Amino acid sequence: MKVEEKLTRNAIRNAKxxxxxxxxxxxxxxxxxxCVRLCPGRLxxxxxxxxxxxxxxxxxxxxxxxxxxxxxxxVSWEYPEGGxxxxxxxx
Amino acid sequence: MADDKLDAVxxxxxxxxxxxxxxxxxxxxxxxxxxxxxxxxxxNVTGGRIYLAPIRPLLPGLFDDAPFERxxxxxxxxxxxxxxxxxxxxxxxxxxHAPYMSxxxxxxxxDQWFSARAMEKGAFVVPRRRADDLLWEDGKVAGVRAxxxxxxxxxxIAADGALSFMAEKAHLRQPLVPSRHAVAVKEVYGLDSGAIxxxxxxxxxxxxxxxxxxxxxxxxxxxxxxxxxxxxxxVGLVLGMDALxxxxxxxxVPSLMEEFESLPEIAxxxxxxxxxxxxxxxxTEAGVGGLSRLFTDGMVVAGDAxxxxxxxxxxxxxxxxxxASGVIAARVIDEALKKNDFSAQFLSLYEKRLRExxxxxxxxxxxxxxxxxxxxxxxxxYPACISSLLDAVFTVGEGPRKGLYRSAMDAAKKHAGPWSAxxxxxxxxxx
Numbered sequence: 001m002k003v004e005e006k007l008t009r010n011a012i013r014n015a016k017x018x019x020x021x022x023x024x025x026x027x028x029x030x031x032x033x034x035c036v037r038l039c040p041g042r043l044x045x046x047x048x049x050x051x052x053x054x055x056x057x058x059x060x061x062x063x064x065x066x067x068x069x070x071x072x073x074x075v076s077w078e079y080p081e082g083g084x085x086x087x088x089x090x091x
Numbered sequence: 092m093a094d095d096k097l098d099a100v101x102x103x104x105x106x107x108x109x110x111x112x113x114x115x116x117x118x119x120x121x122x123x124x125x126x127x128x129x130x131x132x133x134x135n136v137t138g139g140r141i142y143l144a145p146i147r148p149l150l151p152g153l154f155d156d157a158p159f160e161r162x163x164x165x166x167x168x169x170x171x172x173x174x175x176x177x178x179x180x181x182x183x184x185x186x187x188h189a190p191y192m193s194x195x196x197x198x199x200x201x202d203q204w205f206s207a208r209a210m211e212k213g214a215f216v217v218p219r220r221r222a223d224d225l226l227w228e229d230g231k232v233a234g235v236r237a238x239x240x241x242x243x244x245x246x247x248i249a250a251d252g253a254l255s256f257m258a259e260k261a262h263l264r265q266p267l268v269p270s271r272h273a274v275a276v277k278e279v280y281g282l283d284s285g286a287i288x289x290x291x292x293x294x295x296x297x298x299x300x301x302x303x304x305x306x307x308x309x310x311x312x313x314x315x316x317x318x319x320x321x322x323x324x325x326v327g328l329v330l331g332m333d334a335l336x337x338x339x340x341x342x343x344v345p346s347l348m349e350e351f352e353s354l355p356e357i358a359x360x361x362x363x364x365x366x367x368x369x370x371x372x373x374x375t376e377a378g379v380g381g382l383s384r385l386f387t388d389g390m391v392v393a394g395d396a397x398x399x400x401x402x403x404x405x406x407x408x409x410x411x412x413x414x415a416s417g418v419i420a421a422r423v424i425d426e427a428l429k430k431n432d433f434s435a436q437f438l439s440l441y442e443k444r445l446r447e448x449x450x451x452x453x454x455x456x457x458x459x460x461x462x463x464x465x466x467x468x469x470x471x472x473y474p475a476c477i478s479s480l481l482d483a484v485f486t487v488g489e490g491p492r493k494g495l496y497r498s499a500m501d502a503a504k505k506h507a508g509p510w511s512a513x514x515x516x517x518x519x520x521x522x
Contacts, residue, residue: 009367040371083219088128
């Protein structure tokens with residue numbers, strides 16, 4: 001099963017605003033892009049239109065991988081506000 | 092106390108925070124726990140299993156009616172070489188009898204239960220409330236800020252998990268870097284209890300813990316796991332972040348997980364089962380060298396937030412460290428309240444007690460495990476070597492066969508030079 005389908009099994013209450021912000025000036029200089037390979041939800045990609053990095057925060061598992069893997073510090077990541085984001089029913 | 096401060100505020104409704112809330116409330120203290128999820132457990136992920144022996148004496152009787160999944164009676168380790176697998180399975184009769192050594196666990200169910208016990212004792216557990224910042228008073232931690240509100244308290248217990256923002260804000264935590272962390276991915280599959288017992292060869296209520304190592308992580312630090320719950324299975328991978336980021340070959344985490352679950356040795360257990368949830372979290376792999384500073388004026392750090400986790404290869408521990416550090420934090424803060432002294436000097440008692448307990452003692456004993464386990468030969472050469480050897484032992488083909496000794500020597504020579512194998516053997520003395 002593809003990860004996109006796996007994510008549909010989760011209970012998530014999305015906040016209006018993303019809890020993840022990217023600094024495109026840093027992303028533009030990054031060649032390794034560990035966020036793309038390491039995010040367990042495969043939520044990072046490069047927009048074919050703008051060439052900018054985008055992150056689909058709505059599927060976020062709140063694991064913190066991108067926060068650590070982005071050694072250039074483009075990713076500013078905080079927890080979604082209380083009551084928002086993924087709500088694990090098993091964990 | 093004649094002021095408007097709470098005795099203690101706890102950030103995070105995981106096992107460390109809940110254990111601390113339970114104990115402080117039990118001591119008659121006014122304690123508030125902030126949980127950012129819908130309820131305690133909503134944001135928590137475990138592999139998982141919990142070892143009970145170390146924590147039973149800390150909270151006598153409490154866990155007798157806890158909603159664990161299954162008590163583990165069977166341990167299995169599978170070494171994977173491509174699609175070839177070598178499995179070692181061990182059943183210890185003692186584990187079949189109460190008091191059980193370890194249980195599989197799902198966190199929402201368990202943390203909800205623990206939270207209810209803490210509330211019965213008088214703790215205030217407030218869900219859907221994220222702690223945003225610490226309050227400071229004369230350079231000392233004096234409470235937290237949450238949702239625009241100030242919550243003053245004599246003491247703060249930061250139990251906000253492996254990413255601990257509170258420990259970071261108090262400058263206690265070490266920087267989060269790939270070399271100290273692994274990413275863990277987990278899937279929960281619903282399967283009825285009868286099918287679980289049949290597939291794993293278990294009696295009713297019994298559980299199995301099955302670990303996997305070898306080519307599933309492409310020669311990199313990490314491994315796979317499969318745990319039986321009551322009516323579900325937990326399947327997952329742990330991947331060292333540094334190892335994933337380096338090297339010329341590019342692997343992505345979701346694909347490695349897809350490959351793992353399609354391995355025949357996994358696929359046959361989850362066949363026909365329905366995927367219920369897909370979760371992930373980072374875990375600290377740094378061992379005792381990665382611990383945060385554990386206290387400052389007005390605050391202590393407990394559980395994953397402090398770095399209390401230990402990967403010893405075949406046993407992975409964290410939850411009992413969380414419970415123990417939460418209990419110890421609560422006891423020290425209870426004493427601090429009696430003396431009305433929340434200085435770093437007084438709270439250093441927390442670290443002293445942890446050093447006397449199994450928490451830091453075990454982490455010290457296994458100080459070098461991470462180095463030994465990061466040896467890539469463990470994940471490539473040895474599983475392949477064992478697979479070749481067993482292939483030679485069990486396969487009967489055309490023509491005359493080689494002697495067994497000769498087959499063993501050939502397998503060893505093909506895969507591992509005697510010198511590197513000898514060095515690896517010596518390195519095992521460290522763990």
